[in-house]
Amino acid sequence: MENTYRQIYRKQHYGMVGKHSAVKVCHWTKSELTGGDGCYKHLFYGIRSHQCIQMTPAVNSCTENCSFCWRFQGFDSMHISDEDDPEFILEKSIEAHKKLLSGFKGNPKVTRERWEESQNPRHIAISLTGEPTVYSRLGEFIELAGRRGFTTFLVTNGTLPMVLEKLDPLPTQLYLTVAGPTKKVFNEVLNPAIGNAWENFNRTLDLLPSLNTRKVIRHTLVKDVNMPFIDEYAEMDRRADPHFIESKGYVHVGQSMERLSASNMPPHQMVVDFSKELGKRLGYEFTAESPASRVTLLCKDPGMRMINLSNPVRLISGANS
Ligand code: SF4
Incomplete structure (x- = not known):
């Protein structure tokens, strides 16, 4: 990665990990x-947010x-030519996350219990930036995280189905971003x-x-651009x-x-x-x-x-067993 990019990421408080990974402490x-x-x-x-690591490989x-x-x-590439080992990425991501949190030690608003819990993260959100399925050893990374007792959420844009087909193990929860209801809107919005x-x-x-894991479709809605298109989204969700x-x-x-204006934010x-409306068409319950x-949740x-935190890898009975 070019040094100028590294400098930009550092300025934005990313913790850089190896050659192509990063963590950032979420708000x-x-x-x-x-x-x-x-x-x-x-x-x-x-998910307990103070025990969550937000990262990307x-x-x-x-x-x-x-x-x-x-x-x-x-983004300067769609491939990672010289890949770091998953063990290295996991260890160094945990280290970098703790380092980024270190300034909170002694903060009067942080109780001793919360601080200690934060030093024992339990969840990894593989979603910070970039497309994580580009990293060819993502399955090994998820497996190592599961062995260490982490739950994993993976967010993908779905453009590399050949990776998802072979991903083993699957994350605790797999997110697919669905924000292009037609080919035209897909190309315009997702570029x-x-x-x-x-x-x-x-x-x-x-x-x-x-895919035998918990699955989430996430519709990122941009007013006057990719919503409502309810019929198209309902068909995709089905x-x-x-x-x-x-x-x-x-x-x-x-x-x-x-690229967008404030008026593109839907209330x-x-x-x-x-x-x-989507829930009615699909028979899903509006839950939260x-x-x-x-953001809203249909189930x-x-x-x-609720995630079963004591069994981070196998969550659905019989899943992949
Ligand atoms: S799950 Fe996402 S939003 Fe929630 S604490 Fe983790 S990184 Fe932040």
Whole structure:
């Protein structure tokens, strides 16, 4: 990775790990650590934000350049040519995360108990930036994390179905971003950097039912751009048959401000209305919402919501066993 990119990431408080990975302490991790709220995934699935590591094994590689992405998009490749070992990435990510948190030790808002818990992270969100499926040893990384007692959430844009088909083990929860309801909108909003991105993404939709883990479709909704398109999204969701559907309003922050305007942010109520209408069509239950993050949750089976933290890898009975 070019040094100029490294400097930009450091300025933005990323902890750089090896040649192509990075961690960043999320706003909600700091909030929960200092006695505030956790992120919406705490509310939806029971993830404890102050014990969460947000990282990516592909900081500088992505197959898309999404208009709503608020991260720095200096992607200089769609491949990682010289890959670090997964053991190294895991160890150094934990180390870098703890180092980034070290300034909170002694903070009067941080209780001793919270501090100690934060030093024993339990969850890894593989989602910071870039497309993680570009890292060819992602399965080994997820397996090592599971052995160490971590739950793992993996967010993918679905343009590399050939990787997802072979991913073993699967993460605790797999997120597929679905933000292009038609080929035209897909190409405009997600701005793919590879050929066949739409066709590959559609392969991933059809692959999802066969993947034996918890699955989430996330609709990132940009007002006047990719919403409502309810019929198109409903058709895609039916094919993918996920356990959960998150509808999340675009937030006008970071680098996305150069591509979209504040008027593209749907108000929370618009996201709620979209979600309820989608739920009606699919027979999913509207189960939770977080106005602070402009996000809602639809569940096929609300009983499955909370993550089983004592069994991070095998969550669905009989899964891959
Ligand atoms: S799950 Fe995501 S939003 Fe929640 S604390 Fe972890 S990185 Fe932050």
